[in-house]
Amino acid sequence: MPSAVHLDGITKRFPGVVANDDVDLEVERGTVHALLGENGAGKTTLMNVLYGLYEPTSGEVRLDGKTHAFGSPRDAIDAGIGMIHQHFMLVDPMTVTENITLGNEPRKWGGLAVDRAGSREAVVELADRYGFDVDPDARIEDVSVGEQQRVEILKALYRGADTLILDEPTAVLTPQEVGELFDVLDELTAQGKTIIFITHKLGEAMRAADEISVLRDGRKVGSVDADATTQAELAELMVGREVLLDVDHGTAETGGVVASVSDVAVDDDRGVRAVDGVSFEVRGGEVFGIAGVDGNGQSELVEAVTGLRTPDAGEIRFRGEDVTTASRRDRIDAGMAYVPEDRQDRGLVMEFDLVENGLLGSQHGTELAANGRIDWSKTRGHAQAIIDEYDVRPPDADTDAESLSGGNQQKFIVGREFERDPELVVASHPTRGVDVGSIEFIHERLLELRQQGVAILLVSSKLEEVQGLSDRLAVVYEGEFIDVVDPDETTEEELGLLMAGERPGDDGGGGGEPEPTGNADGTERGGLADRTDAAGGERA
Amino acid sequence: MSTADRARDALARLVDASATERVLISTAALVLSVLIGAVLVLVAGRMTTCTVGEAVYYFGTGFCYDPVVVFDRLFLGALGDPFSGGWSPNGQFAVTLRESTLLLFTGLSVALAFRAGIFNIGTQGQMVVGALATALGVLWASSLVSGALGTVVLIPFGLFVGAVFGGLYGAVPGLLKAYADANEVITTIMLNFIATGIALYLVSGVFKDPESAANQTVPLPEFAQFPALLFGAQQDFSIVALGFGLLAVVALYYVLEHTAFGYDVRTSGVQPEAAEYGGVDAKRTVVASLTLSGALGGIAGAMYVMMVLGTFQTGIPAYGFDGITVSILAGNNPLGVGVAALLFGVLKSGTTVVQFATDVPPQLVGVLRGLIILFVAMPEFFRLLARGLPGTGSKPEAVATDGGAAGDRGGEADE
Numbered sequence: 001m002p003s004a005v006h007l008d009g010i011t012k013r014f015p016g017v018v019a020n021d022d023v024d025l026e027v028e029r030g031t032v033h034a035l036l037g038e039n040g041a042g043k044t045t046l047m048n049v050l051y052g053l054y055e056p057t058s059g060e061v062r063l064d065g066k067t068h069a070f071g072s073p074r075d076a077i078d079a080g081i082g083m084i085h086q087h088f089m090l091v092d093p094m095t096v097t098e099n100i101t102l103g104n105e106p107r108k109w110g111g112l113a114v115d116r117a118g119s120r121e122a123v124v125e126l127a128d129r130y131g132f133d134v135d136p137d138a139r140i141e142d143v144s145v146g147e148q149q150r151v152e153i154l155k156a157l158y159r160g161a162d163t164l165i166l167d168e169p170t171a172v173l174t175p176q177e178v179g180e181l182f183d184v185l186d187e188l189t190a191q192g193k194t195i196i197f198i199t200h201k202l203g204e205a206m207r208a209a210d211e212i213s214v215l216r217d218g219r220k221v222g223s224v225d226a227d228a229t230t231q232a233e234l235a236e237l238m239v240g241r242e243v244l245l246d247v248d249h250g251t252a253e254t255g256g257v258v259a260s261v262s263d264v265a266v267d268d269d270r271g272v273r274a275v276d277g278v279s280f281e282v283r284g285g286e287v288f289g290i291a292g293v294d295g296n297g298q299s300e301l302v303e304a305v306t307g308l309r310t311p312d313a314g315e316i317r318f319r320g321e322d323v324t325t326a327s328r329r330d331r332i333d334a335g336m337a338y339v340p341e342d343r344q345d346r347g348l349v350m351e352f353d354l355v356e357n358g359l360l361g362s363q364h365g366t367e368l369a370a371n372g373r374i375d376w377s378k379t380r381g382h383a384q385a386i387i388d389e390y391d392v393r394p395p396d397a398d399t400d401a402e403s404l405s406g407g408n409q410q411k412f413i414v415g416r417e418f419e420r421d422p423e424l425v426v427a428s429h430p431t432r433g434v435d436v437g438s439i440e441f442i443h444e445r446l447l448e449l450r451q452q453g454v455a456i457l458l459v460s461s462k463l464e465e466v467q468g469l470s471d472r473l474a475v476v477y478e479g480e481f482i483d484v485v486d487p488d489e490t491t492e493e494e495l496g497l498l499m500a501g502e503r504p505g506d507d508g509g510g511g512g513e514p515e516p517t518g519n520a521d522g523t524e525r526g527g528l529a530d531r532t533d534a535a536g537g538e539r540a
Numbered sequence: 541m542s543t544a545d546r547a548r549d550a551l552a553r554l555v556d557a558s559a560t561e562r563v564l565i566s567t568a569a570l571v572l573s574v575l576i577g578a579v580l581v582l583v584a585g586r587m588t589t590c591t592v593g594e595a596v597y598y599f600g601t602g603f604c605y606d607p608v609v610v611f612d613r614l615f616l617g618a619l620g621d622p623f624s625g626g627w628s629p630n631g632q633f634a635v636t637l638r639e640s641t642l643l644l645f646t647g648l649s650v651a652l653a654f655r656a657g658i659f660n661i662g663t664q665g666q667m668v669v670g671a672l673a674t675a676l677g678v679l680w681a682s683s684l685v686s687g688a689l690g691t692v693v694l695i696p697f698g699l700f701v702g703a704v705f706g707g708l709y710g711a712v713p714g715l716l717k718a719y720a721d722a723n724e725v726i727t728t729i730m731l732n733f734i735a736t737g738i739a740l741y742l743v744s745g746v747f748k749d750p751e752s753a754a755n756q757t758v759p760l761p762e763f764a765q766f767p768a769l770l771f772g773a774q775q776d777f778s779i780v781a782l783g784f785g786l787l788a789v790v791a792l793y794y795v796l797e798h799t800a801f802g803y804d805v806r807t808s809g810v811q812p813e814a815a816e817y818g819g820v821d822a823k824r825t826v827v828a829s830l831t832l833s834g835a836l837g838g839i840a841g842a843m844y845v846m847m848v849l850g851t852f853q854t855g856i857p858a859y860g861f862d863g864i865t866v867s868i869l870a871g872n873n874p875l876g877v878g879v880a881a882l883l884f885g886v887l888k889s890g891t892t893v894v895q896f897a898t899d900v901p902p903q904l905v906g907v908l909r910g911l912i913i914l915f916v917a918m919p920e921f922f923r924l925l926a927r928g929l930p931g932t933g934s935k936p937e938a939v940a941t942d943g944g945a946a947g948d949r950g951g952e953a954d955e
Contacts, residue, residue, distance in 0.1 A: 308816060329819035338817070346817040351810045360807070360818040363800040372800045 002065030004029035004194040005050065005163055010059035012045055017394050019045040021218045022059070027163075027211075029064075032185055032195040034209035034226070036202070038238055038435035039407025040393030042218040043198045047165045050196075051083045052076035063163070082156025083165040086406075088148050092141040096134055097123045100155045126154055131187050133180075146177035150184065157193075164188070166197040170204055171406075171433060182208045200238075200407070200435040202231045214238055239437035254471075255284030258424050258455035259305065264314030266300040274300035276479040277314070282424065282455040287446070289470025289487065290459045293499055297479035298459045299341055302428050305457065306338045307331045308346075319423060332361050335423035339414055339430045341459075343406070347413040350402035354392070357401050358383030358416055382419075390415035391438060406433040411442070418445055424455045431465060443469060463495060477501040565922045569915035577908040578607035584904055594899075605900050614908065617893030618886040629771025632893055638777035638848065640885030644785035645840035646863025647870065647877040648792050649833045654872040655796060656829035657809035662713060662728025663837040664860025665735035670706030670838025672739050675757045675845045675852035676747060677701035682764045690763040698764070699784070699842045706838015707831045709735065714830030718823035724830070732860075740854045749851070756853040766847040776848045784843075786878070788836065793874040805829050837863075862888075869917055887912065 007025040011018070019042045027033040037043045048054045050061060052070030061068050063079055070076045073083075090099050097120050106118035123136045132150050140148060149169065156164055170178045185195055185208055199205050205212050206226050213223040214237040222237050260281035268274040275297040282288040292298055303309035305316060307328035316324045323331055340346040348357050359379050363369050368379045383397045390411045392404070401409060414430055427446065431439040446469060450456055460466045466473055466487070473487040475498040482498050498504070585596075585603035595602040616623065620633030627633070646663050653660030678698045685693050713731060716722035744755045766778035796802035807815040808825045816822060840859060845852050866884050870876030887909045894905050915921075 327819070327821065328816065329821065332819045340817055342813075345811070345813045347814070349807055349811045349814045352807075356803070359803065360814065363803045363818065369800045369803075374798050374800060374803060376798070 003027055004064060005196065006062040007046065007050060008060045008062060010046060010049055011057045012049055012054055013057045018218050020049070023215070023220045025213055025220065027194055027196060029194050030189050030192050031210040032189055032197065032208055034205035034212045035196060035198045035215065036200065036205045036212055036234060036238060037215035038200060038437055039405045041215040043215055044167060044405070046215070047083065047167065047196065047198060050076070051081055051165060077159055080160060080162035081165065082159060082161025082163070084149065084152045084156060084167065084169065086168045086171060088152055090140045090148060090151060093139060095136070096138055096140065096143070096151050097136040099140055099151055100158050104159060123154065126158060130157070130191065132184065146173055146180055149181065153184065163194040163196065166195065168198055170199065170201065202234045202436065205234065206231065216240055235436050254286050255453050257281045258284050258319060259457070260317045261305065262315045264304060264311045264316060266304045266309060266311050268300055274479050275304065278481055280474060280481070280484070282457050284453040284455050285450055286472070287450055287456040287458055287470045289466035289473040290476055291463060291466045291473055291495060291499060292476035294461050296476045298476060302341070302426055302459055306336065306426050329364065333365065337417040337420040337422035337425045339417050339427040341428040343409050343413055348401040348409055351400060353400050354387065354397045354412060355380045355383045357412065358386060386412060386415035386419060391441070407435055407438065410434050411438055414442055418449060422454060424457065425449060426457045428459045429461065463492060467492070467495065475499055565919045566916060568922050570912065573912040573915040574611055577911050578611070580907060581605050581607040581610050581900065581904065605898065609898055610894055610900055613894045613897045614890035615886060617897065618890030630774045632889060634771050634775035634777040636885045636889040637782055638775060639888045640881045641782045641785045642840055642843055642859045643862055643866050643881040643884050644877060645788065645836050645843060646859045647866035647881050648788055648874060649836035649840065650863045650867035651870065651872045651874060651877050652792060652836065653829060653833040654867055655809045656805045656825060657812065658826060658830060659725045660728055660830060660833050661725055661864065662710065662731050663863050664858060665728070665732035666706040666709045666834040666837030667841040667860045668735040668739050668856055669709040669841065670702035671841030671845045671856060672742065672852050673705035674698045674702040674842035675760065678760055678764050678846065679758060682761050686761070686763055691767060694764040695766060695846060698846050699839055702838040702842025703835040706841060707835035710834015710837065711827060711831040714827040718826045743852060743854055754853055756851045759851045760846065764846065765850050778847050781843050781847050789874050789878045796874065865913060869913065
């Protein structure tokens with residue numbers, strides 16, 4: 001029997017870049033196939049060829065043995081291909097039913113009116129057939145991200161998809177939702193659907209897929225049976241060398257206090273108290289980590305420290321000066337580097353190329369822009385240095401930020417901020433959405449900075465990241481520090497309980513509502529660097 | 541980097557894919573709008589009556605209006621008939637350049653604000669304020685100096701006064717937006733009415749020329765007006781003013797692309813959150829860019845007084861509003877404003893030529909002008925058209941990366 005999907009010798013060239021180089025990919029009907037690779041390895045390009053968005057430079061697409069030449073996604077959809085993008089394509093104020101049937105609604109009155117009852121019936125029937133838990137009448141804006149993703153899948157199925165492509169489907173999901181998604185995939189394959197999913201997360205590929213193909217620099221470097229491989233093998237295939245999955249953070253000489261926060265309280269955008277009386281200090285040569293489930297005040301605290309939000313009470317000092325109400329500009333000038341949580345709104349100007357983005361924050365009073373005049377050739381050199389050093393792909397400073405993948409955007413921001421020669425680095429989720437090889441590099445650079453006496457404030461929802469890198473680790477819950485611990489003396493289970501709001505010595509008290517994410521799937525610590533990228537706001 | 545390298549770089553940027561595409565699209569837009577306009581002229585020519593001798597014949601049918609003549613007058617007439625030997629430095633071409641010069645400044649005024657993400661609809665009002673201030677300031681100063689020295693001193697002085705008062709008037713909505721959260725679209729529109737009203741009050745009252753029936757100030761002395769060098773003597777045009785205009789184009793381009801202030805402005809314009817993250821003071825940038833925008837509008841007013849009218853009179857034509865169209869046509873790029881202002885100047889000046897040379901009603905000429913602007917302003921339509929043509933199936937979004945942008949586009953295609 002021919003394979004459900006057979007990509008035969010696909011090459012896709014763009015001016016100056018070979019995105020896919022003679023890639024063969026065969027996927028059997030009724031299986032889950034993971035397409036694994038680093039940011040920029042060519043995974044999405046390959047899938048865009050299959051989905052008809054790109055015409056391959058050479059090579060063929062065969063479905064069930066029949067050769068297709070797709071001119072547009074419409075052709076691919078007609079041939080039974082469905083694609084679920086990382087960023088959902090749903091209309092928020094419309095209902096689940098309306099979104100699923102949009103453009104292909106059942107009609108009545110001779111095609112003049114939408115048959116609403118018929119639409120609903122069709123959606124309910126479809127959801128039942130695959131055992132999907134969706135409310136057909138709920139508005140998209142009111143349902144969880146996981147449910148939105150199921151709606152996307154139903155939308156593709158409604159259009160008759162036999163083969164589903166999922167682009168980084170877990171990036172936006174909580175660990176529980178990831179589990180539910182994998183159940184859904186099992187049900188779909190049981191009913192004969194074929195799934196290809198794109199990921200850079202080793203654990204997920206092994207957990208969900210039957211077979212895993214690894215892409216590196218546009219080439220396929222191997223296909224392995226998911227049951228017969230190890231994470232180390234996959235990581236090596238992906239990166240091309242052996243990867244240290246565990247962080248060896250050593251020790252550094254601790255210097256004086258660089259930043260201190262005393263009794264700070266911050267309100268969020270709705271005027272609700274998000275940070276309530278937090279105090280800590282960060283010394284030179286020290287990584288002070290903040291662990292916690294996302295949404296417990298970390299964002300507001302970081303914004304108060306970096307000058308994007310004014311605290312309602314308390315004092316923030318930086319290098320001995322009171323900076324509680326100092327402008328963002330003053331803090332940058334005083335040597336504060338900041339890797340923001342939201343790279344697409346804050347960290348990069350999406351319409352600008354990387355040369356211009358390399359200047360962001362340095363446009364006043366630096367050697368790149370002395371006396372108010374920008375030296376573009378120096379700025380270009382600066383951007384190119386970041387690109388080379390931090391392995392941003394494609395390595396072209398003229399690329400617009402918006403056409404980079406999320407991981408590469410992140411690498412560029414991290415590079416720009418780390419190379420600012422800072423006194424304090426505030427790093428919010430510095431490796432979110434970044435592939436395993438680059439995570440290792442970013443962690444090494446962070447520890448190098450610490451070695452040079454830089455103070456580092458690290459916020460991350462990845463438990464093993466904060467635990468592995470920090471010298472002291474605070475656990476935040478509902479805007480307060482539950483405890484500050486020595487990460488080497490604390491187990492992941494203990495941290496998980498703290499993150500759930502259980503105070504030390506507190507017997508079963510604090511409501512364990514948010515699940516501790518750290519040990520959600522019981523994997524060994526250090527086994528996998530990107531396992532608990534929970535509830536992350538990753539977008540492409 | 542040597543000068544030759546720079547020149548080559550500049551050239552390379554000019555001929556890169558998107559620039560070529562823009563030129564192609566503009567040409568296609570012009571051709572298509574002329575073709576559709578020609579059909580309209582023919583149809584209108586069928587629906588009116590004229591003597592047999594005046595009619596023209598196409599495809600064996602008689603028409604009262606000849607589209608060839610109409611478009612010939614609209615374009616070649618505006619350029620002063622360069623091919624028929626009748627070209628004179630004092631001819632219609634000077635009118636075209638006069639209009640273009642004024643539109644350059646209002647276009648730049650709007651473009652600067654738009655680049656900062658601010659919709660300055662108030663260029664007209666800033667122009668009125670600048671014009672009035674220039675007239676009064678120069679009248680006062682002209683009692684102190686005179687003759688050739690007067691020209692050399694008073695023209696820069698008049699431009700300066702226009703810029704300062706236009707700038708201050710632009711700063712008002714800037715301050716309101718930055719510190720009182722007032723929507724600049726509303727405030728600038730309202731400030732237009734206020735400017736016109738106050739100007740009318742002052743010029744019909746204290747500053748009225750007692751010897752004139754019109755609401756105007758005392759005329760400026762001859763030496764306080766732009767000199768007609770080389771050409772334009774009868775058409776109220778001065779090449780000096782155009783020189784200032786081109787200087788302003790280059791200066792604004794330089795400010796936006798090569799200074800830290802310009803970087804702040806552009807960043808605030810496209811992504812305010814990222815600008816805030818990058819240490820840009822949003823309030824300061826809003827006030828500064830609206831002030832500068834108002835100053836450019838004020839200079840347009842100064843030009844109008846010192847080059848065209850020689851006095852301040854109420855009822856200044858809507859150059860400020862045309863500046864919005866010019867800026868949008870130019871994609872808010874200062875260099876593009878230069879080209880768009882010239883096109884607009886041609887259309888404005890050509891309209892009067894058509895009215896003199898033919899019986900075509902002015903309303904129809906207005907429609908033809910509108911068509912041209914409409915088509916030039918919708919480049920996306922032509923991109924779609926080009927995509928639909930056979931043999932051009934390749935997609936312009938050549939993004940060789942993993943994820944994001946390309947995927948998003950895919951989703952749109954999916955709908």
